[in-house]
Amino acid sequence: MTNGYADLHVHTKASDSTFSVEQVLELAKSCGLRAVGITDHDTVDGIAKAVEIAPSYGVEIIPGVELSAEENNCEIHILGYFMDWKNPAFKNKLDELRHSRMERAKKIIEKLAGLNIELKLESVLALTESYTAVGRLHIARAMKLAGIVNDIPEAFRKYLGQSGPAYVKKQFLSPLEAANLIKNAGGIPVMAHPGVLNNYDLIEKVLQSGMQGVEVYHTEHSSGTVEKLKMLASKYNLLITGGSDDHGAGKSKIYLGSILIPYEYVENMKRSLKKEEK
Numbered sequence: 001m002t003n004g005y006a007d008l009h010v011h012t013k014a015s016d017s018t019f020s021v022e023q024v025l026e027l028a029k030s031c032g033l034r035a036v037g038i039t040d041h042d043t044v045d046g047i048a049k050a051v052e053i054a055p056s057y058g059v060e061i062i063p064g065v066e067l068s069a070e071e072n073n074c075e076i077h078i079l080g081y082f083m084d085w086k087n088p089a090f091k092n093k094l095d096e097l098r099h100s101r102m103e104r105a106k107k108i109i110e111k112l113a114g115l116n117i118e119l120k121l122e123s124v125l126a127l128t129e130s131y132t133a134v135g136r137l138h139i140a141r142a143m144k145l146a147g148i149v150n151d152i153p154e155a156f157r158k159y160l161g162q163s164g165p166a167y168v169k170k171q172f173l174s175p176l177e178a179a180n181l182i183k184n185a186g187g188i189p190v191m192a193h194p195g196v197l198n199n200y201d202l203i204e205k206v207l208q209s210g211m212q213g214v215e216v217y218h219t220e221h222s223s224g225t226v227e228k229l230k231m232l233a234s235k236y237n238l239l240i241t242g243g244s245d246d247h248g249a250g251k252s253k254i255y256l257g258s259i260l261i262p263y264e265y266v267e268n269m270k271r272s273l274k275k276e277e278k
């Protein structure tokens, strides 16, 4: 007997996926998922639509977000779940974060121009939905479309990656600030894909910075990583989450439904929210 499965880390066109909310739900349904977590970068713009149409797909929407933070010069992603996504203060803060993303995109394009690579901001923004949450992935895609690079990895390797000539640092929150932002909106902060960092001192430091959960299951986690993270979840008494981090056809392949976590993990999250209310 199973209670069904969930994929708790999925992006939509509201940030940098190529999939609309409808496409995400269609795919979630065909994978037989009970619940799907919508976790766009710095925006909750995809959630209203998702919640509205989800019943017709028979899939539960777990409202989420993915924020970028920084610790020890490393980019750390923090997921938030079950926040009050209509909360005005929360939405305002996300607007600010998105504004700084836009400023960063402009600077990257200036740097590319300095390398005699002409890329129009418009062509980058055209790849985002409603000109929001622009990121390096959009720039990389625009570079590919313009024939500047052959593929997305090449754009990061040659230009946009941390050691590339067109790299621009982002204005980041600290992990604690990101966690507090989510908590203040009534949500659960979860450290995203820690295995990508592969630095366990840093991972443990972040897990102790206001996190209430850890993304144990992720497309880029090996089974060894999963075991280590499970141990840390019990060491720090953290909720366990997991998801595919699907970006539609934007990355090399479609991952939605490739990471399935038992629905019990979702129930654990809901229980912990109830406890907070008391």
Ligand SMILES: [Zn+2]
Pocket (backbone or CB within 6 Å): 066, 077, 192, 193
């Ligand atoms: Zn991430």
Ligand SMILES: [Zn+2]
Pocket (backbone or CB within 6 Å): 009, 011, 039, 066, 245
């Ligand atoms: Zn993600």
